[in-house]
Amino acid sequence: MINQVYQLVAPRQIEVTYNNEDITRDKVIVRPLYLSICAADQRYYTGSRNQTVLEKKLPMSLIHEGVGEVVYDSKGEYKIGTKVIMVPNMPVEEDEVIAENYLPSSKFRSSGYDGFMQDYVFLDHDRVVAVEGDIDLSTIAYSELVSVSWHAIQRFERKSIKNKNSFGIWGDGNLGYITAILLHKLYPEAKIYVFGKTDFKLSHFSFVEQVYHIHNVPEDVTFDHGFECVGGKGSQSAIDQIIDLISPEGSIALLGVSEYPVEINTRLVLEKGITMIGSSRSGAQDFQNVANFYKAHPDVVDKLSLLKGNEFEVKTINDAVNAFEQDLSTSWGKTVIKWTM
Structure with a gap:
């Protein structure tokens, strides 16, 4: 069958290409229903990635967050019409120790490989996660980001000390909000403090113990463990502030992505016996765990x-371009695309 794929060919320029797909392959064919734009997609769309990187990865279909419905399954494991979360990570090997999202050989959609902006997405059977009931598909379109936070929390749980009475979260954006929700549910007795710089965004965290503006934190504030969800230029100051305030032998989970190296106060890291835990992306099991959690x-x-x-609602390429352009000026939350191409 001929499948239409909508690729970014240059910054802010999306064109359609046609792939000849073999429907007899051992795949699940999914029709995308709702997609969500990620900051990483925007770095490609706006051309803010390194020019060498752009030349290497484009043309490429964007978006790695999305849900769809099964239209064909070569094995018959999924009924036609089953709603599924699509998993963007594509491992090509297994390792007894290293998770699939850390294997250098793994591929990732919308990062060098075509993402979900296609008429149909051809997925391996373990790259789809079925969802049940009348769950809001437009909300779980950004489950990939939820799975990233979930994965980081599971790594933190395995590697940190048993004191888990309080958490500090740096970042008042999407990832900070999701992390706060998950920690609040997973550790219901713990106190959660959120540190940010935008009052409007901080106002959404009404369910946590306390919110603080990063430039107005009381001297006696401390916590057992920290989660850095800032990334970019602000990650260095966030990490520095966490190191200052965290309790001895606490762990710092690093989730924010920075394009440039950051300086870290290693003297205090050593003095306090701090453990720093890096996390990146997630695997299929994380998606399944998130679906079960829902x-x-x-x-x-x-x-x-x-x-x-x-x-x-995206019916044309111009609609898709408009969605990306409007997302650039969004002050809060995730931009969702109803995919009706």
């Missing part, structure tokens, strides 16, 4: 729905 805790989906910003 089913067990429907209120989590309700809280996540507050993160949804603008929703655009």
